[in-house]
Amino acid sequence: xxxxxxxxxxxxxxxxxxxxxxxxxxxxxxxxxxxxxxxxxxxxxxxxxxxxxxxxxxxxxxxxxxxxxxxxxxxxxxxxxxxxxxxxxxxxxxxxxxxxxxxxxxxxxxxxxxxxxxxxxxxxxxxxxxxxxxxxxxxxxxxxxxxxxxxxxxxxxxxxxxxxxxxxxxxxxxxxxxxxxxxxxxxxxxxxxxxxxxxxxxxxxxxxxxxxxxxxxxxxxxxxxxxxxxxxxxxxxxxxxxxxxxxxxxxxxxxxx
Amino acid sequence: xxxxxxxxxxxxxxxxxxxxxxxxxxxxxxxxxxxxxxxxxxxxxxxxxxxxxxxxxxxxxxxxxxxxxxxxxxxxxxxxxxxxxxxxxxxxxxxxxxxxxxxxxxxxxxxxxxxxxxxxxxxxxxxxxxxxxxxxxxxxxxxxxxxxxxxxxxxxxxxxxxxxxxxxxxxxxxxxxxxxxxxxxxxxxxxxxxxxxxxxxxxxxxxxxxxxxxxxxxxxxxxxxxxxxxxxxxxxxxxxxxxxxxxxxxxxxxxxxxxxxxxxxxxxxxxxxxxxxxxxxxxxxxxxxxxxxxxxxxxxxxxxxxxxxxxxxxxxxxxxxxxxxxxxxxxxxxxxxxxxxxxxxxxxxxxxxxxxxxxxxxxxxxxxxxxxxxxxxxxxxxxxxxxxxxxxxxxxxxxxxxxxxxxxxxxxxxxxxxxxxxxxxxxxxxxxxxxxxxxxxxxxxxxxxxxxxxxxxxxxxxxxxxxxxxxxxxxxxxxxxxxxxxxxxxxxxxxxxxxxxxxxxxxxxxxxxxxxxxxxxxxxxxxxxxxxxxxxxxxxxxxxxxxxxxxxxxxxxxxxxxxxxxxxxxxxxxxxxxxxxxxxxxxxxxxxxx
Numbered sequence: 001x002x003x004x005x006x007x008x009x010x011x012x013x014x015x016x017x018x019x020x021x022x023x024x025x026x027x028x029x030x031x032x033x034x035x036x037x038x039x040x041x042x043x044x045x046x047x048x049x050x051x052x053x054x055x056x057x058x059x060x061x062x063x064x065x066x067x068x069x070x071x072x073x074x075x076x077x078x079x080x081x082x083x084x085x086x087x088x089x090x091x092x093x094x095x096x097x098x099x100x101x102x103x104x105x106x107x108x109x110x111x112x113x114x115x116x117x118x119x120x121x122x123x124x125x126x127x128x129x130x131x132x133x134x135x136x137x138x139x140x141x142x143x144x145x146x147x148x149x150x151x152x153x154x155x156x157x158x159x160x161x162x163x164x165x166x167x168x169x170x171x172x173x174x175x176x177x178x179x180x181x182x183x184x185x186x187x188x189x190x191x192x193x194x195x196x197x198x199x200x201x202x203x204x205x206x207x208x209x210x211x212x213x214x215x216x217x218x219x220x221x222x223x224x225x226x227x228x229x230x231x232x233x234x235x236x237x238x239x240x241x242x243x244x245x246x247x248x249x250x251x252x253x254x255x256x257x
Numbered sequence: 258x259x260x261x262x263x264x265x266x267x268x269x270x271x272x273x274x275x276x277x278x279x280x281x282x283x284x285x286x287x288x289x290x291x292x293x294x295x296x297x298x299x300x301x302x303x304x305x306x307x308x309x310x311x312x313x314x315x316x317x318x319x320x321x322x323x324x325x326x327x328x329x330x331x332x333x334x335x336x337x338x339x340x341x342x343x344x345x346x347x348x349x350x351x352x353x354x355x356x357x358x359x360x361x362x363x364x365x366x367x368x369x370x371x372x373x374x375x376x377x378x379x380x381x382x383x384x385x386x387x388x389x390x391x392x393x394x395x396x397x398x399x400x401x402x403x404x405x406x407x408x409x410x411x412x413x414x415x416x417x418x419x420x421x422x423x424x425x426x427x428x429x430x431x432x433x434x435x436x437x438x439x440x441x442x443x444x445x446x447x448x449x450x451x452x453x454x455x456x457x458x459x460x461x462x463x464x465x466x467x468x469x470x471x472x473x474x475x476x477x478x479x480x481x482x483x484x485x486x487x488x489x490x491x492x493x494x495x496x497x498x499x500x501x502x503x504x505x506x507x508x509x510x511x512x513x514x515x516x517x518x519x520x521x522x523x524x525x526x527x528x529x530x531x532x533x534x535x536x537x538x539x540x541x542x543x544x545x546x547x548x549x550x551x552x553x554x555x556x557x558x559x560x561x562x563x564x565x566x567x568x569x570x571x572x573x574x575x576x577x578x579x580x581x582x583x584x585x586x587x588x589x590x591x592x593x594x595x596x597x598x599x600x601x602x603x604x605x606x607x608x609x610x611x612x613x614x615x616x617x618x619x620x621x622x623x624x625x626x627x628x629x630x631x632x633x634x635x636x637x638x639x640x641x642x643x644x645x646x647x648x649x650x651x652x653x654x655x656x657x658x659x660x661x662x663x664x665x666x667x668x669x670x671x672x673x674x675x676x677x678x679x680x681x682x683x684x685x686x687x688x689x690x691x692x693x694x695x696x697x698x699x700x701x702x703x704x705x706x707x708x709x710x711x712x713x714x715x716x717x718x719x720x721x722x723x724x725x726x727x728x729x730x731x732x733x734x735x736x737x738x739x740x741x742x743x744x745x746x747x748x749x750x751x752x753x754x755x756x757x758x759x760x761x762x763x764x765x766x767x768x769x770x771x772x773x774x775x776x777x778x779x780x781x782x783x784x785x786x787x788x789x790x791x792x793x794x795x796x797x798x799x800x801x802x803x804x805x806x807x808x809x810x811x812x813x814x815x816x817x818x819x820x821x822x823x824x825x826x827x828x829x830x831x832x833x834x835x836x837x838x839x840x841x842x843x844x845x846x847x848x849x850x851x
Contacts, residue, residue, distance in 0.1 A: 185300050188332025191293045
């Protein structure tokens with residue numbers, strides 16, 4: 001099986017987000033593999049161990065992303081590819097990233113591409129579906145179980161608290177949801193082996209892409225943190241009055257209804 | 258030239274020579290692999306061990322066993338075991354990082370540490386081929402768990418006075434062991450014990466004993482002040498027949514094993530203390546930001562900032578000293594050929610080379626943690642006294658570190674003792690240095706240090722080394738052999754040496770970082786170094802003064818005190834202001850960052 005995982009590096013979930021001059025301060029920040037992408041990596045390794053083949057992890061980013069690629073290799077992935085966009089001018093958004101990925105995939109033999117359900121930083125959940133559309137491959141998102149037999153794929157996916165059973169066939173793009181598996185820790189022998197595994201860097205201009213056409217479709221106007229949490233309010237009096245007050249507050253103060 | 262370099266990186270060489278930044282290892286030198294190993298360890302501890310901590314504290318040792326096996330699956334037990342015997346044969350920095358990151362596991366870190374350290378290392382370093390083949394693969398995977406049995410009810414610090422005996426049976430096939438070992442970590446569930454006993458009541462020797470052997474039993478669990486989740490019992494040996502092939506090392510040479518394993522144990526204990534100190538700082542900073550009194554987060558109060566500033570600067574210096582020692586070990590042990598690594602005496606002498614540094618790391622880091630844990634509780638106020646808060650456990654767990662692996666007093670006494678022996682053997686040109694200094698001091702005019710970053714700290718460090726020579730040289734002259742009985746003096750001397758080692762390690766680390774990234778980028782490190790050096794010099798001066806007052810009187814004393822004043826004369830830095838700045842960083846990041 002030719003298995004691919006598309007991966008993103010994100011802030012460590014323990015990090016505090018600091019905004020300075022309208023952009024997010026990355027100094028001293030620890031980065032990790034997007035936790036949902038870890039489910040994808042784990043499942044890819046399990047599929048490979050069951051059906052043979054190779055797992056290739058692909059990311060779009062800059063040199064720093066090699067660290068997370070190495071971690072993926074240490075988990076047990078066979079090879080890694082960094083699509084380096086350092087040279088790229090202009091804004092980059094989910095559209096741009098999926099165009100770069102699709103350009104890389106266009107001449108590859110693909111059985112399955114796995115990605116995370118969303119990235120924990122911006123939570124768009126767009127990249128994998130866009131890649132699937134661009135490549136003309138079927139896609140199933142938020143999967144919690146997958147079984148492959150020959151070309152047939154049986155999938156369970158989470159739908160509003162219920163489970164949907166889907167049958168599909170390879171080639172396929174899936175995005176992975178919590179509950180699919182327990183990602184392994186990179187073992188120490190894995191870490192030592194990762195040093196010797198192939199990690200290829202492809203500059204974006206080596207791909208068949210019109211740089212103008214992959215410029216961001218979105219425009220970021222401002223970035224700001226959510227308002228600081230205010231002290232809570234305890235309503236008092238008869239239950240009936242409390243309910244009335246609560247509804248009033250929800251309607252007039254927080255404006256959620 | 259070449260001999261200069263050698264002395265600087267020799268054991269205790271820092272006292273007679275100045276190392277260069279490129280000669281020391283610092284945490285900034287970690288490789289990608291080091292960082293990944295640290296991350297795996299941390300993720301394993303946080304993900305697998307921390308959720309079980311309460312059960313472990315309640316002595317559910319089946320969990321400890323299972324977790325050790327899981328750690329083994331990840332390779333976290335095999336760092337110091339060579340690949341030939343089923344381990345990974347990693348460098349010493351990797352195994353140091355594993356130890357540091359395990360400290361978050363609280364008492365379970367003792368189970369891990371005793372297993373991979375004092376339990377496994379005697380066989381790694383001193384086992385013969387058969388013993389290594391028999392025992393190491395199981396220990397590296399966690400299938401088997403090891404323990405170490407040295408202490409007895411009547412022999413603690415005086416370990417060589419052990420009463421446990423070993424007598425070769427008439428057939429000459431087995432040693433028969435009898436005795437009682439006390440406070441044995443992992444004893445509830447260990448499969449293999451490294452036990453010290455005297456052959457025929459005379460030759461102090463080490464043996465590998467399996468739990469399965471008839472006559473091996475353990476007493477009830479001890480009730481302890483801290484590290485409650487580690488198993489601590491008595492090991493009882495009642496006519497235990499141990500195959501004579503299980504004698505570890507040579508008969509009558511058990512002390513070589515015991516002392517060298519203690520050296521490594523002391524170093525690793527220091528490492529664990531660094532990890533725990535960082536955790537306590539992290540918890541304290543987060544709590545201080547969260548907790549409001551008088552309508553404001555208590556982190557806004559400068560008295561809280563003062564605490565955090567000191568906690569961070571002390572931890573920075575201790576961490577610098579620890580990883581410097583780790584680098585020295587790696588240089589020495591990592592460069593042994595495979596053949597030499599098989600040779601216990603070569604390994605022993607490599608470890609023994611840095612016995613002084615190990616002792617310094619042990620008592621300095623354990624006292625850093627004690628201080629940091631104490632202040633962490635204080636910052637938490639009444640909540641810090643409550644068991645739901647992690648700092649309460651850190652505080653209780655911290656206390657034992659000053660006692661085991663040789664009390665801090667024993668370790669302090671070892672430092673000047675070992676250095677004197679090295680000097681007398683000609684390994685360190687300490688005596689000639691001391692003689693030269695006497696003339697120099699008479700004519701000395703205090704200099705003004707330069708203005709560049711670290712100039713003042715380097716100047717003070719140079720002079721503190723002279724203070725040490727003055728005090729210890731005077732002590733040696735005055736008391737000769739009788740110096741041994743002047744324990745207060747020896748302990749003061751050890752404190753002076755420790756502050757010198759920590760100062761120098763912090764200075765060199767900061768200097769190395771500045772050389773790489775420029776002073777602007779490294780202002781945090783510079784600040785912490787300034788704070789630490791200032792406070793170390795204050796302590797050091799007090800120690801030197803007290804020692805001189807004890808040794809001399811009248812005009813001689815007055816002359817010596819005036820020399821001390823000359824050597825310590827400087828314009829102090831404003832530590833109050835520096836600590837506020839240092840606290841601001843830790844409060845912003847809510848963790849130990851430098």
